[in-house]
Amino acid sequence: MSDSLGVVATGHPEVSAAAAEVLRAGGNAFDAALAAGFAAAVAEPMFTSLGGGGFLLARSADGQARVFDFFVDAPGRGDSMPRGESHFVPVTVRFPASEQVFHAGLGSVAVPGTLAGFLHVHRRLARLPLAALLAPALRLARDGVLLNAHQAYVQGLLEPIITLSAAGRAIYTPEGRGLRQGERLVNALLADFLEELPQQRGRDLYGGELAHAVARDMRAGQGLLTQADLAGYAVVEREPLACRYRGHGLLMNPQPSLGGPLIARTLSLLESRELGSRGSPQHLCALAAVMAEVERLRVPPAAGGTTHVSVCDAAGNAASLSLSNGEGSGYLVPGTGIMLNNMLGEDDLQGFHASPGERVGSMMSPTLVLAEDRVRLVLGSGGSKRIRSAIVQVLGGVLDFGAGLREAVEAPRIHWDGEVLQAEPGLASEALAALGHEWPLNTWDERNLYFGGVHAVDPGGEGAGDPRREGHCEVVD
Numbered sequence: 001m002s003d004s005l006g007v008v009a010t011g012h013p014e015v016s017a018a019a020a021e022v023l024r025a026g027g028n029a030f031d032a033a034l035a036a037g038f039a040a041a042v043a044e045p046m047f048t049s050l051g052g053g054g055f056l057l058a059r060s061a062d063g064q065a066r067v068f069d070f071f072v073d074a075p076g077r078g079d080s081m082p083r084g085e086s087h088f089v090p091v092t093v094r095f096p097a098s099e100q101v102f103h104a105g106l107g108s109v110a111v112p113g114t115l116a117g118f119l120h121v122h123r124r125l126a127r128l129p130l131a132a133l134l135a136p137a138l139r140l141a142r143d144g145v146l147l148n149a150h151q152a153y154v155q156g157l158l159e160p161i162i163t164l165s166a167a168g169r170a171i172y173t174p175e176g177r178g179l180r181q182g183e184r185l186v187n188a189l190l191a192d193f194l195e196e197l198p199q200q201r202g203r204d205l206y207g208g209e210l211a212h213a214v215a216r217d218m219r220a221g222q223g224l225l226t227q228a229d230l231a232g233y234a235v236v237e238r239e240p241l242a243c244r245y246r247g248h249g250l251l252m253n254p255q256p257s258l259g260g261p262l263i264a265r266t267l268s269l270l271e272s273r274e275l276g277s278r279g280s281p282q283h284l285c286a287l288a289a290v291m292a293e294v295e296r297l298r299v300p301p302a303a304g305g306t307t308h309v310s311v312c313d314a315a316g317n318a319a320s321l322s323l324s325n326g327e328g329s330g331y332l333v334p335g336t337g338i339m340l341n342n343m344l345g346e347d348d349l350q351g352f353h354a355s356p357g358e359r360v361g362s363m364m365s366p367t368l369v370l371a372e373d374r375v376r377l378v379l380g381s382g383g384s385k386r387i388r389s390a391i392v393q394v395l396g397g398v399l400d401f402g403a404g405l406r407e408a409v410e411a412p413r414i415h416w417d418g419e420v421l422q423a424e425p426g427l428a429s430e431a432l433a434a435l436g437h438e439w440p441l442n443t444w445d446e447r448n449l450y451f452g453g454v455h456a457v458d459p460g461g462e463g464a465g466d467p468r469r470e471g472h473c474e475v476v477d
Contacts, residue, residue: 032311037309045185053071053362054113057368058121069235071362086222091104102345104164141188229357248369256359275287275396278401280428285434292439310379382469421439422450425443
């Protein structure tokens with residue numbers, strides 16, 4: 001790395017600023033990732049929450065790599081209520097050229113892991129005290145975050161969910177309407193929770209009065225989450241999934257996550273094909289064929305609304321952090337401003353069929369690319385089912401065609417959704433014609449968050465935040 005302290009790419013300028021503040025204070029990449037994760041729960045509340053789940057792929061300067069799995073568990077420990085009687089609210093989210101049905105309500109809530117995960121990683125890898133990592137998020141929650149165009153747009157998409165409860169309406173529609181771009185989102189209850197966190201370290205949510213209150217609300221409202229679920233939740237440390245592509249080593253999220261194994265399979269199939277020039281009919285048809293083949297292997301994933309943080313520091317530590325709250329359940333933990341997830345409410349209800357206490361599958365895949373045992377790229381993406389196709393296409397841009405990181409992130413993407421090939425604007429007409437000859441094709445008129453949000457950094461000092469989600473990169477001096 002250059003003379004900088006590090007480089008960070010995230011889904012929001014305030015989230016990048018939180019990571020940068022911690023790096024300047026002497027924190028390492030893992031401190032910075034945690035500070036960014038807490039800040040994202042405030043500045044990107046439609047994508048992540050302390051009531052959701054996620055994964056951190058951490059590689060230290062000495063080459064040790066671990067995946068910290070703090071994704072959600074299926075609920076229902078000690079509960080006798082039939083799952084078919086749980087409370088769901090169907091919501092259709094309409095993108096400009098596609099739509100997807102999700103389910104909110106108390107029955108959609110899985111056992112949250114994000115807060116437990118952050119505290120676990122802090123104990124294992126962090127350098128700075130917890131209060132220092134919380135400080136940026138606490139300020140944002142107390143003083144408010146100005147909504148940018150992207151956050152205002154997504155809050156509009158999800159307004160039927162975030163206004164299901166009086167607590168949600170008080171935060172997200174304080175004047176009886178959705179907040180607009182340039183208006184300030186304030187979450188004073190979350191600020192209070194964060195201020196107390198260094199003393200109680202999450203015990204109240206997983207085993208105290210808050211856990212009791214949540215379980216009581218779930219019983220009364222036909223939810224499945226129990227006090228036993230919260231008390232029994234545990235973060236799992238895993239060996240990363242390792243594979244190779246074009247002479248590079250890749251580290252990704254292993255099973256029971258689905259994202260890493262499916263990306264590895266996609267790359268294996270691509271490596272055996274002649275791709276031609278970038279964006280050519282040969283390249284895009286090969287990519288689409290591989291996407292369709294891998295889609296047939298997919299079992300239903302979870303995690304809809306997702307965000308990502310990529311960090312490298314000057315010492316050689318790298319952190320790739322993916323977080324999700326689904327689309328949110330609409331239920332907020334009493335008195336905290338924390339909306340719990342709807343991971344049982346994805347359109348295919350994958351987690352709904354897992355046994356109580358079982359880790360739910362996810363498509364999230366924080367990723368590291370290694371060259372000669374040194375980190376070359378840190379990346380990951382939001383985007384539900386589009387996560388793997390977004391990551392594969394950015395990796396291909398850099399490793400197959402030598403594109404710069406920003407160029408690879410901003411290049412137009414395609415995605416096979418199981419029935420139709422979705423295509424962003426900007427592809428050559430001859431390539432679109434070739435694709436349309438082979439597959440049903442839906443061409444979009446605008447670049448959209450539907451196609452993922454890859455935030456990536458290069459330890460050499462380059463980074464890219466995905467413009468589809470108003471991503472932001474900062475080199476920290």
